[in-house]
Amino acid sequence: xxxxxxxxxxxxxxxxxxxxxxxxxxxxxxxxxxxxxxxxxxxxxxxxxxxxxxxxxxxxxxxxxxxxxxxxxxxxxxxxxxxxxxxxxxxxx
Numbered sequence: 001x002x003x004x005x006x007x008x009x010x011x012x013x014x015x016x017x018x019x020x021x022x023x024x025x026x027x028x029x030x031x032x033x034x035x036x037x038x039x040x041x042x043x044x045x046x047x048x049x050x051x052x053x054x055x056x057x058x059x060x061x062x063x064x065x066x067x068x069x070x071x072x073x074x075x076x077x078x079x080x081x082x083x084x085x086x087x088x089x090x091x092x093x
Contacts (some may be wrong), residue, residue, distance in 0.1 A: 002059050003054045004083040010045035011074035015083060018046050019092045021068035022082075029056035032087035 009018070014037050022035040031052035038045045050060055067073045 001054050002083045003057050003084070004051040004081040005057060005061070006047070006079040006081050007048040007050070007064065008045055008077040009048070009073060009075070012070075012072040013046045013067065014044055015069040017068050018071050019062040021071070022046070022064055023090050023092055025060055026050060026090040029060050031056055031060050032090060034091040034093050036093035049081070051083050056065055076088065
């Protein structure tokens with residue numbers, strides 16, 4: 001079953017290669033969507049939108065909760081969204 005999620009990740013997730021890590025995790029799992037840095041002041045985070053098969057999304061979530069070496073993920077907020085089926089590939093914005 002195809003599912004879609006929006007993630008807001010906070011902690012030490014900027015300046016540590018988190019977006020590249022997220023893109024690699026998505027590509028490894030065949031997930032479509034994008035990731036970008038947020039500029040919302042102190043505690044700035046990363047936003048990601050992902051769409052793919054449920055088991056692949058589950059593995060992707062585990063990866064981003066861990067993050068790359070040098071990152072510290074304090075919180076991951078997840079919003080369940082509706083798959084649109086139009087996303088192709090995974091982009092860093």
